[in-house]
Amino acid sequence: MPNEAPWSVLRLLNWTTDYLKEHGAESPRLDAEVLLAEALGCQRIALYTRFEEVPAEAVRNAFKALVKKRAEGAPVAYLVGRKEFYSLDFHVEEGVLIPRPDTELLVVTVLDLIKSRGNADVMIADIGTGTGAIAVAIAKHAPSSKVVAIDVNPQAVALAKKNAEKYGVADRLAPIESDLFSKVKASRTFDFIVSNPPYVTTNELMNLDPTVRDHEPHLALDGGPEGTSVIERLLALAPERLANGGELLIEISPMIADRVEGLVNDSPGLELVATLKDLSQLPRVTHVRKA
Numbered sequence: 001m002p003n004e005a006p007w008s009v010l011r012l013l014n015w016t017t018d019y020l021k022e023h024g025a026e027s028p029r030l031d032a033e034v035l036l037a038e039a040l041g042c043q044r045i046a047l048y049t050r051f052e053e054v055p056a057e058a059v060r061n062a063f064k065a066l067v068k069k070r071a072e073g074a075p076v077a078y079l080v081g082r083k084e085f086y087s088l089d090f091h092v093e094e095g096v097l098i099p100r101p102d103t104e105l106l107v108v109t110v111l112d113l114i115k116s117r118g119n120a121d122v123m124i125a126d127i128g129t130g131t132g133a134i135a136v137a138i139a140k141h142a143p144s145s146k147v148v149a150i151d152v153n154p155q156a157v158a159l160a161k162k163n164a165e166k167y168g169v170a171d172r173l174a175p176i177e178s179d180l181f182s183k184v185k186a187s188r189t190f191d192f193i194v195s196n197p198p199y200v201t202t203n204e205l206m207n208l209d210p211t212v213r214d215h216e217p218h219l220a221l222d223g224g225p226e227g228t229s230v231i232e233r234l235l236a237l238a239p240e241r242l243a244n245g246g247e248l249l250i251e252i253s254p255m256i257a258d259r260v261e262g263l264v265n266d267s268p269g270l271e272l273v274a275t276l277k278d279l280s281q282l283p284r285v286t287h288v289r290k291a
Contacts, residue, residue, distance in 0.1 A: 007060060010051035012036060016067055023071040026209075031076050032067070038080045039063035073210045086137040090163050096156045097220035099133035103196050105278050105285050106251050107137045110194055113247060114142045123188075125150060125241070127180060127195035127234060130220060132160025132173070134194055139169035148184065149175045153219060180230075181237055189243040196251040197230040198223040204255070227256045232263060239269030239290060247273070248288040257283035264288050 005011060013032050020028035037044040039062040040055060055063070066079050077083040077098045083090050085099035086107050092098055114122055121144045126135040129149035139147050147169075149160045157175045164173040176183055200221045205213060212221070223229050231250060238248050248270070252260050257275055264272045264286065271291045278284035 006054045008051060009036065009040075009047055009053050009055065012055070012060070012063065013047070016063075019067065020071060025070065031070055034076050034080060035066040035070060036063055039066060073214055075211050075215055078215065083131075085131075085133040086141075088133075088137060088140065088167060090131045090133050090136070091159060091166065092131055093155070093159060094215070095217055096153065096159050097130045097216055099131055102278055102284055103134065103251055104137075105276060106194055106196060106249055107134055107141075109249055109276060109285055109287065110138055110192055111141055113192070114138075114145065117191075119144050122146070122191040123243070124148070124192045124194065125181075125184070125190045127193060128152075128197050128220065128230070129160045129175065130156050130196070132156075132163040132175065134196060135160060135173055136163050136167050136169055138194070139164070139173050140167050145172065147173045148188075148190075149173055150178050150180070150184065151175075152177065152179045153217070156220075180233060181241055184241075189241055189246065191243050191246050193234075193238060193242060193246070193248045195234060195249070197234065199227045199231065199251070199253045199256060201225060201227040201255075223256075226259060227253060228259060228263060231260060235263055235267045235270065235288075238288070239267070242290040244290065246290045248290075250286045250288070251284060252286050254282040254284070257286070260286050 016032035017029045020031050025031050033044050033047055039059050077092045078094050083092045083099050086104050124145055124147045126149045129135050129151045132149050135147045135149040139145055151157050154177050157177045160175040164170040198221050200223055202222055202225055205222050264270055269291050270288050273287040273289050275283045276285040
């Protein structure tokens with residue numbers, strides 16, 4: 001009887017891709033590659049030059065443990081402790097929301113608006129900063145900006161600080177543990193307020209992909225019965241927290257776009273500029289200006 005083929009990098013990837021696909025992973029091949037690169041301690045791209053290599057047993061065991069957790073629904077980002085956002089690699093950890101590609105539209109929009117102001121010095125508040133992805137990306141690409149990164153979750157505040165230090169913007173980024181503006185000096189106003197708030201309705205939350213529903217913090221997802229609980233509070237505070245000519249940008253779910261626009265139109269001191277669409281042509285960012 002011939003010996004079984006060795007567990008080369010390529011064989012491990014092929015087997016794991018099929019295994020994760022059977023367990024409902026949306027991107028099984030990518031997941032397999034990211035997890036194997038993590039176990040090997042190399043860049044994912046390096047796998048393509050190592051297909052014939054047979055990893056040591058200790059590496060295979062580490063990989064097997066990661067794959068088992070992924071098959072059980074654990075997000076890849078939590079398993080490897082990082083997630084790319086706006087071409088930056090952010091530290092992530094369980095208990096803090098994983099950055100999403102959809103949120104990059106918020107960063108692009110703010111950076112364009114800063115540029116339209118001639119890259120003048122601006123003060124920005126990022127509400128619900130999480131990992132600090134939005135705040136750090138803006139600070140990194142807009143050297144004239146200063147950012148207050150606000151989150152009610154102390155774990156998120158610590159993680160945002162860590163990511164700010166990683167990218168050398170800690171001198172212009174102040175993480176604050178606060179429920180919206182409650183711990184921010186009353187006289188402080190901002191040129192821009194940006195936020196990726198909880199906007200999933202409580203009912204929708206129960207129907208989310210188990211990878212999200214069972215592993216990511218509901219505090220950062222659950223927007224209440226209408227998905228707008230936090231957004232309503234933010235709109236009420238924005239007029240007094242925006243400087244003259246200040247602008248507010250909120251990431252939203254396409255399902256609540258009309259409702260959010262209605263709330264803006266009913267908010268004294270604010271005017272709706274536009275609701276911007278993402279790459280899938282779905283409403284994604286509500287742009288508001290101080291009236």
